[in-house]
Amino acid sequence: MFGSPTDNTRASTIAFILAFIASAILFISDRGSERLLLRTQTNAEAVTSPGLAMLSKPLRGAESLVAEFKDRSRALEENKSLREELYALREDKQRAELIEMKLRRFEEILGADSGLDIPAQKIAARAVSEIEGPFVRSALINAGRKQGLKKGHPVMTVEGLYGHILRAGPKASRVLLLGDLNSRISVMSMRSSARAILSGDNSDLPRLAFVDDRADWADGDKVITSGDDGVMPAGLPIGVVKEQAPRDFVVELYSSQKNNDWVWVYPYEPIVLSEATEDDLPDSDQVTAADGPDEVQPETLESQTLVPQPGTP
Amino acid sequence: MVMRGSSQTYGKGGVWKGAAFLFLLVLISVLNINLAGRTIAFIFIPLMGVCLWPRTDNAIMSILVITLMGLFLDLLSAGPLGLWALIFLAVFGVFRPHMRSKPHSFKSAFTLWIMALFMALTASFFLGWFALGSRPEITALVYQALAALVLFPLIYAIRHLGRYILTDPDLRGM
Known part of the structure; x- marks a missing residue:
């Protein structure tokens, strides 16, 4: 099959079959699992x-x-x-x-503090490679752990939120863009405070998922991060809502409207979930009025992320 | 069809020239350009390096290098691991560029490229579907294939020029 006058035909055929099988094994092993290599x-x-x-x-x-x-x-x-x-x-x-x-x-x-979550510090980086393909939407930026970047940090362009750090290497980091199939961001409407999850589908227009029937979303609403997931700070601009069909909303991203050369990263420290199990937590009816918003248990925050409460601030 | 008589008609270090060319194309493929509000990506471009693989007597090394380059592209593009290695090998196995008896004319290379591109497009669609669990956006794939089709004459000319410079003057045209 792969022979040439000086080659051993059988050896090259075996090499081809082995290379094909090895690639196929890698391909199948990588599917739906944590990233290999x-x-x-x-x-x-x-x-x-x-x-x-x-x-x-x-x-x-x-x-x-x-x-x-x-x-x-x-x-x-x-x-x-x-x-x-x-x-x-x-x-x-x-x-x-x-x-x-x-x-x-x-x-x-x-005696309350309603200050912004968004850190004042910004770490600038250059988007050296941006892949917006049918399989993945990610970018490589030329800053990493040495510059203080960590997994989960939000990445911004001058227009708005670009994505978040997926992997931080010593000098370079991989950014998962908002349109990627695996991207899920907790968002809200700036007008009505209605909540939803911005869900990427490898297209230019990510969808709003988990939209409650009563949630007040409308065409033209400005979308910002809600901060409910504890991973992103609240208030980062994302885009504008477009209603494709009744109650079917997509978001036109601010960051996809221009060339993204320079970006910056907010070194935002996400809210870390405690090790406490459900048994350790008090029942919801046992929570007294003295338990203010600052004492909300981590599990409550998590449930807000998974099932957003539309229309509630 | 003219059959190759001996291995002397091969260029020296064909595998490494092919590998260097493919490596450069892999790097270019993960860059993209945004023109008139549309992002143009070049993910199919490295396939040209496989299609225009040098005539070489070392098939095993060619297979090894092409597999590694495919995996390298998978790593750089953050896509499903093994996807491009499989596509590169499939194209290499079907078109067997190292078995050519003489260098391609532009016309025959372009015809070959269209066939290889169609094959890669189909394979990447179905393999991507399998890997992601959801159907990849076909329009994005087609746009990328079209960009690769349009850029073929340029890449071919660069390769031709490189080949002319690097080939021993006595062996040119063989």
Whole structure:
């Protein structure tokens, strides 16, 4: 089958069959299980990320060139609309500062802290390789554990949430994008606070799953992270809801609208579940009024993630 | 069909030249470009390295290198492990590029490429379905195959140029 005048036909045929069987075994073993060769994969990503960064430069340059031409063609029009937006934002900023001042005062009176979960620190990185294929939607960024990145950290673009860290190697990390089949993010509507799970399906428009019949979701709603899963901070912008069919919602992601070259990572520490079993926890009717929102048990948080309570803040 | 008379018509270090070319294509395949709001990916491009594999007398090494490159692509693309190794081997087994008696003309290489691409498209669809448990998006696969089809003349020209530079002047055209 694979012979040539100088080759042993039988040996090459056997080599081919063995290679095919080995690949098939790897393929079947990898299906539906934890990733095989995880360390090899992390190392391969770490080794190739500088090369990929170099190779991606001309591509990003070409993208910028096209984008620049496009921007220049509508510069005047855009300038006008930006000026109008700036005037509106100045007014909004003043209002926001006033509200912030009032909120701080109320917090002092009540002894509560309703501050944002979003960390102030940002770790910048470059998306050196982005795969948006039919099998997987992920990206490789050129920052890793040495820069302080950990599994689960949210990754942002200037537009909005991009994904979260799936694997952090020493110098490179793999990011699971929001559209990936395995991506599940706890989200809410900015307008109604209705909850859902943003579920990727390897398409450009991830779906809203676990949407309750009474949940107030509508076309055009802005979607942000709810923080209910304890993995992501609340309030990260994600996209806009689009109703494809009655009660069938998809989300147009902010991050997929532009080229993603530079990203940043929020070193957000997720809420760690305690080792406590169900038996150790008090029954729900035994929880007294003194148990405030700060004392919610981890299991309660988990149940909120799996079955979101639509319409509740 | 002209049959090869002896191994002397093979280029020296054919396997390693093929491996270097395939490695470069694997790296390119995990990059993508966003033009006019559409992301263009090149996941099928490494298959060109298999289709245009150099004529070499070392079939076992060729098989080994192609399998490893397939697995390397699986690792880099974070896709199902073994998927591309299987597709590379299937294409290599069917088209047997190392058995060619003389270098391809552009026309014959392009015809071969269309057939290989169709085969890889079908295989990746069904293998991907099996691995993921849900049907892969066929339009994304077709777009990627179209991008690979359009880029074939460019890759072919680069390979041809490289081959011309690296081949001993006395053996050119053999």
